[in-house]
Amino acid sequence: MLVIDAAFVPRLAKKARLKLDRHANKYMIIYPERGLELNDAAAAIAKKCDGSRSVGVIAEELAAEHEGAPRNAIEQDVITFVSMLRDKGLLDLR
Protein backbone atom coordinates (compact mmCIF):
# COMPACT_ATOMS: atom_id res chain seq x y z
CA MET A 1 0.00 0.00 0.00
CA LEU A 2 1.24 3.42 -0.97
CA VAL A 3 2.59 5.38 1.99
CA ILE A 4 1.43 8.96 2.29
CA ASP A 5 4.21 11.18 3.62
CA ALA A 6 5.16 14.86 3.47
CA ALA A 7 6.67 14.48 -0.01
CA PHE A 8 3.60 12.84 -1.57
CA VAL A 9 1.76 15.02 -4.10
CA PRO A 10 -1.97 14.26 -3.91
CA ARG A 11 -4.38 14.79 -6.76
CA LEU A 12 -8.05 13.89 -6.61
CA ALA A 13 -8.98 11.12 -9.03
CA LYS A 14 -10.82 12.18 -12.15
CA LYS A 15 -13.92 10.32 -11.01
CA ALA A 16 -14.08 12.39 -7.81
CA ARG A 17 -15.84 15.73 -8.08
CA LEU A 18 -15.30 18.30 -5.33
CA LYS A 19 -18.50 20.27 -5.14
CA LEU A 20 -20.00 22.90 -2.90
CA ASP A 21 -23.32 21.47 -1.83
CA ARG A 22 -25.66 24.44 -2.02
CA HIS A 23 -28.20 22.78 0.28
CA ALA A 24 -25.93 22.30 3.28
CA ASN A 25 -23.37 24.93 2.21
CA LYS A 26 -20.64 22.34 2.73
CA TYR A 27 -18.20 20.77 0.32
CA MET A 28 -18.71 17.19 -0.75
CA ILE A 29 -16.68 14.79 -2.81
CA ILE A 30 -19.01 12.91 -5.09
CA TYR A 31 -17.87 9.81 -6.90
CA PRO A 32 -19.49 6.73 -8.42
CA GLU A 33 -22.72 6.08 -6.51
CA ARG A 34 -21.28 7.62 -3.34
CA GLY A 35 -20.71 10.93 -1.65
CA LEU A 36 -18.52 12.16 1.16
CA GLU A 37 -19.53 15.20 3.17
CA LEU A 38 -16.53 17.26 4.24
CA ASN A 39 -16.14 19.47 7.27
CA ASP A 40 -14.43 22.81 6.76
CA ALA A 41 -10.97 21.51 7.66
CA ALA A 42 -11.25 18.57 5.26
CA ALA A 43 -12.60 20.81 2.51
CA ALA A 44 -9.62 23.16 2.90
CA ILE A 45 -7.28 20.20 2.34
CA ALA A 46 -9.32 18.70 -0.51
CA LYS A 47 -9.23 21.98 -2.43
CA LYS A 48 -5.44 21.79 -2.44
CA CYS A 49 -5.26 18.17 -3.65
CA ASP A 50 -4.80 19.22 -7.27
CA GLY A 51 -1.47 17.63 -8.10
CA SER A 52 0.46 20.90 -7.78
CA ARG A 53 1.82 20.59 -4.24
CA SER A 54 2.99 18.05 -1.74
CA VAL A 55 1.42 17.13 1.59
CA GLY A 56 4.17 19.17 3.27
CA VAL A 57 3.43 22.25 1.19
CA ILE A 58 -0.31 21.88 1.81
CA ALA A 59 0.41 21.82 5.55
CA GLU A 60 2.63 24.92 5.21
CA GLU A 61 -0.08 26.80 3.36
CA LEU A 62 -2.81 25.82 5.82
CA ALA A 63 -0.62 26.81 8.76
CA ALA A 64 0.01 30.18 7.13
CA GLU A 65 -3.71 30.67 6.49
CA HIS A 66 -4.51 29.92 10.15
CA GLU A 67 -1.97 31.94 12.10
CA GLY A 68 -0.68 30.18 15.15
CA ALA A 69 -1.85 26.76 14.05
CA PRO A 70 0.83 24.11 14.69
CA ARG A 71 2.25 23.04 11.35
CA ASN A 72 3.17 19.52 12.43
CA ALA A 73 -0.29 18.76 13.75
CA ILE A 74 -1.76 20.07 10.50
CA GLU A 75 0.56 17.86 8.49
CA GLN A 76 -0.68 14.86 10.45
CA ASP A 77 -4.26 15.87 9.65
CA VAL A 78 -3.41 16.17 5.96
CA ILE A 79 -1.76 12.74 5.98
CA THR A 80 -4.79 11.22 7.69
CA PHE A 81 -7.22 12.78 5.24
CA VAL A 82 -5.16 11.94 2.14
CA SER A 83 -4.72 8.36 3.39
CA MET A 84 -8.50 8.09 3.68
CA LEU A 85 -8.81 9.31 0.08
CA ARG A 86 -6.25 6.69 -0.94
CA ASP A 87 -8.22 3.90 0.80
CA LYS A 88 -11.40 4.97 -0.98
CA GLY A 89 -9.65 5.00 -4.34
CA LEU A 90 -10.16 8.74 -4.69
CA LEU A 91 -6.54 9.66 -5.49
CA ASP A 92 -5.11 9.81 -8.97
CA LEU A 93 -2.09 7.53 -8.66
CA ARG A 94 -0.94 7.70 -12.26
Add this chain to the structure above:
Amino acid sequence: MTAAPTTPRPYTLIAELTYRCPLRCPYCSNPIDYQAHKNELSTEDWCRVFGEAEELGVVQLHLTGGEPLARKDLELLAARAREVGLYVNLVTSGIPLTRERLEGLARAGVDHVQVSVQSSRASLADEIAGYPGHTKKLEVMRWVKELDLPLTMNVVLHRANLDEVDELVALAEAVGADRLELANTQYLNWALSNRDVLLPTREQIERAADKAAPHRERLRGKMDVLFVKPDYFGDTPKACMDGWARRFLQVVPDGRVVPCHAATSITSLVFDDVRTQSLKQIWETSPALLAYRGEAWMQEPCRSCDKRALDFGGCRCQAFALTGDAAATDPACHLSSNRAAIDAAHAGAEAGADTGAATGTRRYLYRGRTAP
Protein backbone atom coordinates in the same frame (compact mmCIF):
# COMPACT_ATOMS: atom_id res chain seq x y z
CA MET B 1 -47.66 9.89 20.39
CA THR B 2 -44.87 10.03 17.88
CA ALA B 3 -44.18 13.35 16.21
CA ALA B 4 -44.50 13.41 12.43
CA PRO B 5 -41.08 12.81 10.93
CA THR B 6 -39.44 15.80 9.32
CA THR B 7 -39.00 15.39 5.59
CA PRO B 8 -35.59 13.87 4.95
CA ARG B 9 -33.23 14.99 2.18
CA PRO B 10 -32.95 12.59 -0.74
CA TYR B 11 -29.41 12.17 -2.06
CA THR B 12 -29.98 9.76 -4.93
CA LEU B 13 -32.49 9.67 -7.75
CA ILE B 14 -32.91 6.34 -9.47
CA ALA B 15 -34.36 7.13 -12.90
CA GLU B 16 -35.81 3.99 -14.42
CA LEU B 17 -36.04 5.30 -17.95
CA THR B 18 -37.64 2.25 -19.51
CA TYR B 19 -38.55 -1.35 -18.79
CA ARG B 20 -37.41 -2.35 -22.30
CA CYS B 21 -34.32 -4.57 -22.25
CA PRO B 22 -32.73 -7.12 -24.55
CA LEU B 23 -31.67 -9.18 -21.52
CA ARG B 24 -34.08 -11.45 -19.68
CA CYS B 25 -32.26 -12.06 -16.39
CA PRO B 26 -34.25 -14.29 -14.04
CA TYR B 27 -33.56 -11.99 -11.06
CA CYS B 28 -34.67 -8.81 -12.81
CA SER B 29 -35.90 -6.14 -10.38
CA ASN B 30 -38.50 -4.86 -12.81
CA PRO B 31 -42.13 -5.64 -11.98
CA ILE B 32 -43.56 -8.95 -13.14
CA ASP B 33 -46.22 -7.03 -15.10
CA TYR B 34 -43.71 -4.57 -16.62
CA GLN B 35 -45.19 -4.97 -20.08
CA ALA B 36 -48.39 -3.35 -18.86
CA HIS B 37 -46.51 -0.07 -18.26
CA LYS B 38 -45.56 1.21 -21.68
CA ASN B 39 -46.46 4.85 -21.19
CA GLU B 40 -42.91 6.18 -20.78
CA LEU B 41 -42.15 9.72 -19.65
CA SER B 42 -41.08 12.14 -22.36
CA THR B 43 -37.67 13.80 -22.64
CA GLU B 44 -39.19 17.02 -21.28
CA ASP B 45 -40.70 15.23 -18.28
CA TRP B 46 -37.37 13.67 -17.33
CA CYS B 47 -35.48 16.94 -17.78
CA ARG B 48 -37.92 18.66 -15.44
CA VAL B 49 -37.64 15.81 -12.92
CA PHE B 50 -33.82 16.09 -12.87
CA GLY B 51 -34.03 19.80 -12.08
CA GLU B 52 -36.64 19.23 -9.38
CA ALA B 53 -34.56 16.43 -7.88
CA GLU B 54 -31.51 18.66 -7.65
CA GLU B 55 -33.62 21.29 -5.89
CA LEU B 56 -34.69 18.67 -3.34
CA GLY B 57 -31.03 17.91 -2.56
CA VAL B 58 -30.24 15.01 -4.86
CA VAL B 59 -26.59 14.73 -5.95
CA GLN B 60 -26.41 11.24 -7.45
CA LEU B 61 -28.41 10.16 -10.48
CA HIS B 62 -28.69 6.60 -11.71
CA LEU B 63 -29.86 6.29 -15.29
CA THR B 64 -31.18 2.78 -15.37
CA GLY B 65 -34.05 0.58 -16.54
CA GLY B 66 -34.61 -1.92 -18.14
CA GLU B 67 -31.86 -0.92 -20.48
CA PRO B 68 -31.43 2.88 -20.55
CA LEU B 69 -29.70 2.65 -23.94
CA ALA B 70 -33.11 1.73 -25.36
CA ARG B 71 -34.01 5.42 -24.95
CA LYS B 72 -32.96 7.37 -28.04
CA ASP B 73 -32.84 10.56 -25.96
CA LEU B 74 -30.32 9.19 -23.43
CA GLU B 75 -27.61 11.66 -24.51
CA LEU B 76 -30.01 14.59 -24.03
CA LEU B 77 -31.03 13.30 -20.61
CA ALA B 78 -27.42 12.81 -19.48
CA ALA B 79 -26.53 16.30 -20.67
CA ARG B 80 -29.44 17.89 -18.81
CA ALA B 81 -28.63 15.98 -15.62
CA ARG B 82 -25.00 17.05 -15.77
CA GLU B 83 -26.03 20.62 -16.49
CA VAL B 84 -27.98 20.82 -13.22
CA GLY B 85 -24.96 19.42 -11.37
CA LEU B 86 -25.91 15.79 -10.80
CA TYR B 87 -23.30 13.02 -10.82
CA VAL B 88 -24.47 10.87 -13.70
CA ASN B 89 -24.18 7.10 -13.28
CA LEU B 90 -25.15 5.05 -16.32
CA VAL B 91 -26.30 1.59 -15.23
CA THR B 92 -26.34 -0.58 -18.32
CA SER B 93 -26.07 -4.06 -19.77
CA GLY B 94 -23.87 -2.54 -22.48
CA ILE B 95 -26.30 -3.80 -25.10
CA PRO B 96 -26.96 -2.33 -27.59
CA LEU B 97 -23.98 0.03 -27.61
CA THR B 98 -21.44 1.23 -30.13
CA ARG B 99 -18.15 2.90 -29.31
CA GLU B 100 -19.42 6.06 -31.05
CA ARG B 101 -22.51 6.19 -28.86
CA LEU B 102 -20.46 5.68 -25.72
CA GLU B 103 -18.18 8.56 -26.78
CA GLY B 104 -21.29 10.68 -27.27
CA LEU B 105 -22.57 9.77 -23.84
CA ALA B 106 -19.22 10.63 -22.27
CA ARG B 107 -19.29 14.00 -24.04
CA ALA B 108 -22.85 14.56 -22.88
CA GLY B 109 -21.75 14.20 -19.27
CA VAL B 110 -21.97 10.61 -18.10
CA ASP B 111 -19.61 10.47 -15.11
CA HIS B 112 -19.49 6.74 -14.46
CA VAL B 113 -20.58 3.57 -16.17
CA GLN B 114 -21.79 0.45 -14.43
CA VAL B 115 -21.89 -2.66 -16.62
CA SER B 116 -23.65 -5.84 -15.57
CA VAL B 117 -21.92 -9.17 -16.05
CA GLN B 118 -23.72 -12.44 -15.41
CA SER B 119 -20.77 -14.84 -15.07
CA SER B 120 -17.04 -15.08 -15.80
CA ARG B 121 -17.85 -17.76 -18.38
CA ALA B 122 -19.55 -16.71 -21.61
CA SER B 123 -21.75 -19.77 -21.96
CA LEU B 124 -23.15 -19.51 -18.44
CA ALA B 125 -23.43 -15.72 -18.65
CA ASP B 126 -25.50 -15.96 -21.81
CA GLU B 127 -27.68 -18.67 -20.33
CA ILE B 128 -28.41 -16.55 -17.24
CA ALA B 129 -29.09 -13.41 -19.27
CA GLY B 130 -31.21 -15.33 -21.78
CA TYR B 131 -29.26 -13.43 -24.44
CA PRO B 132 -25.84 -13.93 -26.11
CA GLY B 133 -24.27 -10.70 -24.86
CA HIS B 134 -21.25 -11.61 -22.73
CA THR B 135 -18.58 -11.04 -25.38
CA LYS B 136 -20.07 -7.65 -26.21
CA LYS B 137 -20.04 -6.66 -22.55
CA LEU B 138 -16.31 -7.35 -22.34
CA GLU B 139 -15.78 -5.08 -25.33
CA VAL B 140 -17.96 -2.35 -23.81
CA MET B 141 -16.00 -2.45 -20.55
CA ARG B 142 -12.78 -2.01 -22.53
CA TRP B 143 -14.26 1.02 -24.29
CA VAL B 144 -15.28 2.54 -20.96
CA LYS B 145 -11.71 2.38 -19.71
CA GLU B 146 -10.26 3.54 -23.04
CA LEU B 147 -12.44 6.64 -22.68
CA ASP B 148 -11.03 7.08 -19.16
CA LEU B 149 -14.42 6.76 -17.49
CA PRO B 150 -14.73 5.10 -14.10
CA LEU B 151 -16.12 1.60 -14.44
CA THR B 152 -18.12 -0.56 -12.09
CA MET B 153 -18.57 -4.20 -12.97
CA ASN B 154 -21.73 -5.46 -11.34
CA VAL B 155 -22.53 -9.11 -10.86
CA VAL B 156 -25.74 -10.35 -9.31
CA LEU B 157 -24.83 -13.52 -7.44
CA HIS B 158 -26.92 -16.65 -7.05
CA ARG B 159 -26.53 -20.40 -6.99
CA ALA B 160 -25.15 -20.75 -10.53
CA ASN B 161 -22.33 -18.19 -10.30
CA LEU B 162 -21.58 -17.84 -6.59
CA ASP B 163 -18.61 -20.19 -6.79
CA GLU B 164 -16.90 -17.88 -9.30
CA VAL B 165 -15.75 -15.13 -6.93
CA ASP B 166 -12.04 -15.57 -7.77
CA GLU B 167 -12.72 -15.64 -11.51
CA LEU B 168 -15.03 -12.62 -11.32
CA VAL B 169 -12.42 -10.61 -9.40
CA ALA B 170 -9.82 -11.61 -12.00
CA LEU B 171 -12.13 -10.50 -14.81
CA ALA B 172 -12.79 -7.16 -13.09
CA GLU B 173 -9.04 -6.62 -12.70
CA ALA B 174 -8.41 -7.57 -16.32
CA VAL B 175 -10.90 -5.01 -17.61
CA GLY B 176 -9.58 -2.37 -15.19
CA ALA B 177 -12.75 -1.88 -13.18
CA ASP B 178 -12.66 0.73 -10.43
CA ARG B 179 -15.42 -1.01 -8.51
CA LEU B 180 -16.71 -4.54 -8.40
CA GLU B 181 -20.14 -5.09 -6.97
CA LEU B 182 -20.76 -8.68 -6.03
CA ALA B 183 -24.38 -8.29 -5.07
CA ASN B 184 -26.32 -11.28 -3.93
CA THR B 185 -29.79 -11.58 -5.36
CA GLN B 186 -32.58 -9.88 -3.45
CA TYR B 187 -35.57 -12.17 -3.65
CA LEU B 188 -38.24 -9.83 -4.94
CA ASN B 189 -40.16 -9.59 -8.22
CA TRP B 190 -38.57 -11.88 -10.85
CA ALA B 191 -36.02 -13.18 -8.38
CA LEU B 192 -38.79 -14.29 -6.03
CA SER B 193 -40.47 -16.12 -8.91
CA ASN B 194 -37.14 -17.86 -9.58
CA ARG B 195 -36.11 -18.29 -5.96
CA ASP B 196 -36.05 -22.09 -6.04
CA VAL B 197 -33.45 -22.06 -8.84
CA LEU B 198 -31.47 -19.03 -7.61
CA LEU B 199 -31.16 -19.41 -3.85
CA PRO B 200 -27.75 -20.78 -2.85
CA THR B 201 -26.93 -22.89 0.14
CA ARG B 202 -25.56 -21.35 3.31
CA GLU B 203 -22.24 -23.11 2.78
CA GLN B 204 -21.96 -21.63 -0.70
CA ILE B 205 -22.56 -18.12 0.62
CA GLU B 206 -20.00 -18.48 3.40
CA ARG B 207 -17.42 -19.84 0.98
CA ALA B 208 -17.98 -16.95 -1.44
CA ALA B 209 -17.79 -14.35 1.33
CA ASP B 210 -14.53 -15.90 2.57
CA LYS B 211 -13.10 -15.71 -0.94
CA ALA B 212 -14.13 -12.09 -1.46
CA ALA B 213 -12.64 -10.75 1.80
CA PRO B 214 -8.92 -11.14 0.92
CA HIS B 215 -9.48 -9.64 -2.54
CA ARG B 216 -11.09 -6.67 -0.88
CA GLU B 217 -8.02 -6.18 1.30
CA ARG B 218 -5.53 -6.79 -1.51
CA LEU B 219 -7.23 -4.33 -3.86
CA ARG B 220 -8.00 -1.58 -1.34
CA GLY B 221 -7.44 1.83 -2.93
CA LYS B 222 -7.21 0.29 -6.40
CA MET B 223 -10.52 -1.44 -6.89
CA ASP B 224 -13.41 -1.28 -4.48
CA VAL B 225 -14.70 -4.81 -3.97
CA LEU B 226 -18.18 -4.95 -2.49
CA PHE B 227 -19.69 -8.23 -1.42
CA VAL B 228 -23.29 -7.76 -0.35
CA LYS B 229 -24.56 -10.68 1.68
CA PRO B 230 -28.19 -11.57 1.10
CA ASP B 231 -30.59 -10.89 3.93
CA TYR B 232 -31.87 -14.47 3.77
CA PHE B 233 -28.63 -15.60 5.42
CA GLY B 234 -28.55 -13.28 8.40
CA ASP B 235 -30.54 -13.00 11.62
CA THR B 236 -31.44 -9.37 11.15
CA PRO B 237 -32.90 -7.62 8.13
CA LYS B 238 -31.00 -5.31 5.82
CA ALA B 239 -31.32 -1.55 6.29
CA CYS B 240 -33.30 -1.52 3.10
CA MET B 241 -32.66 1.66 1.04
CA ASP B 242 -31.42 3.28 4.29
CA GLY B 243 -35.08 3.59 5.21
CA TRP B 244 -38.25 3.98 3.19
CA ALA B 245 -38.32 7.23 1.19
CA ARG B 246 -35.43 8.62 3.19
CA ARG B 247 -32.21 8.87 1.14
CA PHE B 248 -33.34 7.43 -2.21
CA LEU B 249 -36.13 8.29 -4.52
CA GLN B 250 -36.98 6.54 -7.70
CA VAL B 251 -39.11 7.39 -10.70
CA VAL B 252 -40.37 4.46 -12.76
CA PRO B 253 -40.81 4.65 -16.55
CA ASP B 254 -44.44 5.76 -16.39
CA GLY B 255 -43.69 8.59 -13.94
CA ARG B 256 -44.73 7.12 -10.61
CA VAL B 257 -42.50 8.00 -7.67
CA VAL B 258 -41.46 5.06 -5.52
CA PRO B 259 -38.88 4.52 -2.78
CA CYS B 260 -37.14 1.52 -4.36
CA HIS B 261 -36.97 -0.90 -7.29
CA ALA B 262 -39.59 -3.30 -6.03
CA ALA B 263 -42.12 -0.98 -4.41
CA THR B 264 -44.74 -1.19 -7.15
CA SER B 265 -45.15 -4.82 -6.08
CA ILE B 266 -46.88 -3.51 -2.94
CA THR B 267 -50.33 -3.44 -4.46
CA SER B 268 -51.88 -1.86 -1.36
CA LEU B 269 -50.14 1.43 -2.20
CA VAL B 270 -50.95 4.00 -4.89
CA PHE B 271 -47.90 5.92 -6.09
CA ASP B 272 -48.15 9.49 -7.32
CA ASP B 273 -47.11 10.60 -10.78
CA VAL B 274 -44.61 13.32 -11.75
CA ARG B 275 -46.86 14.21 -14.67
CA THR B 276 -49.53 15.56 -12.33
CA GLN B 277 -47.51 16.85 -9.35
CA SER B 278 -44.06 18.24 -8.72
CA LEU B 279 -41.40 15.94 -7.34
CA LYS B 280 -41.22 18.12 -4.22
CA GLN B 281 -44.93 17.83 -3.58
CA ILE B 282 -44.78 14.06 -4.01
CA TRP B 283 -41.68 13.64 -1.84
CA GLU B 284 -43.26 15.65 0.97
CA THR B 285 -46.89 14.57 0.83
CA SER B 286 -47.40 11.37 -1.18
CA PRO B 287 -49.37 8.97 1.06
CA ALA B 288 -47.40 6.03 -0.35
CA LEU B 289 -44.06 7.63 0.59
CA LEU B 290 -45.33 8.71 4.00
CA ALA B 291 -46.75 5.23 4.66
CA TYR B 292 -43.48 3.74 5.95
CA ARG B 293 -41.27 6.79 6.38
CA GLY B 294 -40.04 7.16 9.95
CA GLU B 295 -41.24 4.79 12.67
CA ALA B 296 -44.91 5.55 13.34
CA TRP B 297 -46.09 2.66 11.12
CA MET B 298 -44.12 0.02 12.98
CA GLN B 299 -45.75 -2.91 14.68
CA GLU B 300 -44.19 -5.14 17.30
CA PRO B 301 -41.53 -6.44 17.49
CA CYS B 302 -40.09 -3.50 15.49
CA ARG B 303 -41.84 -0.76 17.47
CA SER B 304 -39.92 -1.40 20.67
CA CYS B 305 -36.78 -2.87 19.09
CA ASP B 306 -33.52 -1.09 19.88
CA LYS B 307 -32.32 -1.78 16.31
CA ARG B 308 -35.23 -0.02 14.61
CA ALA B 309 -33.14 3.08 13.83
CA LEU B 310 -30.44 0.86 12.29
CA ASP B 311 -32.47 -1.41 10.02
CA PHE B 312 -35.73 0.57 9.74
CA GLY B 313 -37.66 -2.68 10.13
CA GLY B 314 -36.06 -4.13 7.01
CA CYS B 315 -37.64 -4.39 3.60
CA ARG B 316 -41.30 -3.43 3.14
CA CYS B 317 -41.53 -5.18 -0.22
CA GLN B 318 -40.27 -8.42 1.25
CA ALA B 319 -42.72 -8.12 4.16
CA PHE B 320 -45.57 -7.65 1.69
CA ALA B 321 -44.41 -10.44 -0.65
CA LEU B 322 -44.01 -13.01 2.11
CA THR B 323 -46.73 -12.01 4.59
CA GLY B 324 -49.25 -9.92 2.65
CA ASP B 325 -48.75 -7.05 5.13
CA ALA B 326 -46.24 -4.37 4.10
CA ALA B 327 -46.13 -3.07 7.70
CA ALA B 328 -45.09 -6.42 9.11
CA THR B 329 -41.58 -7.01 10.41
CA ASP B 330 -39.35 -8.18 7.57
CA PRO B 331 -39.40 -12.02 7.73
CA ALA B 332 -35.60 -11.93 7.34
CA CYS B 333 -35.53 -10.87 11.02
CA HIS B 334 -35.19 -13.69 13.55
CA LEU B 335 -37.80 -11.90 15.66
CA SER B 336 -40.41 -12.03 12.88
CA SER B 337 -43.30 -14.40 13.48
CA ASN B 338 -43.01 -15.16 9.75
CA ARG B 339 -39.35 -16.19 9.75
CA ALA B 340 -40.51 -19.69 8.76
CA ALA B 341 -41.12 -18.36 5.22
CA ILE B 342 -37.37 -17.72 4.86
CA ASP B 343 -36.31 -20.93 6.59
CA ALA B 344 -38.52 -23.01 4.30
CA ALA B 345 -36.80 -21.45 1.27
CA HIS B 346 -33.42 -22.42 2.76
CA ALA B 347 -34.57 -25.99 3.23
CA GLY B 348 -35.59 -26.07 -0.43
CA ALA B 349 -32.17 -24.74 -1.49
CA GLU B 350 -30.32 -27.30 0.62
CA ALA B 351 -32.44 -30.09 -0.83
CA GLY B 352 -31.94 -28.85 -4.39
CA ALA B 353 -28.24 -28.08 -4.03
CA ASP B 354 -27.15 -31.04 -6.15
CA THR B 355 -29.10 -29.94 -9.18
CA GLY B 356 -28.25 -26.92 -11.28
CA ALA B 357 -24.89 -25.74 -12.55
CA ALA B 358 -23.15 -29.07 -13.02
CA THR B 359 -26.02 -30.93 -14.60
CA GLY B 360 -27.57 -28.16 -16.67
CA THR B 361 -30.95 -28.74 -15.13
CA ARG B 362 -31.64 -25.12 -14.30
CA ARG B 363 -35.08 -23.99 -15.39
CA TYR B 364 -35.33 -20.24 -15.15
CA LEU B 365 -38.55 -18.35 -15.62
CA TYR B 366 -37.35 -15.63 -18.02
CA ARG B 367 -39.03 -12.30 -18.55
CA GLY B 368 -40.45 -12.02 -22.03
CA ARG B 369 -38.51 -10.65 -24.92
CA THR B 370 -39.37 -7.10 -25.85
CA ALA B 371 -38.04 -5.13 -28.75
CA PRO B 372 -35.17 -2.92 -27.58
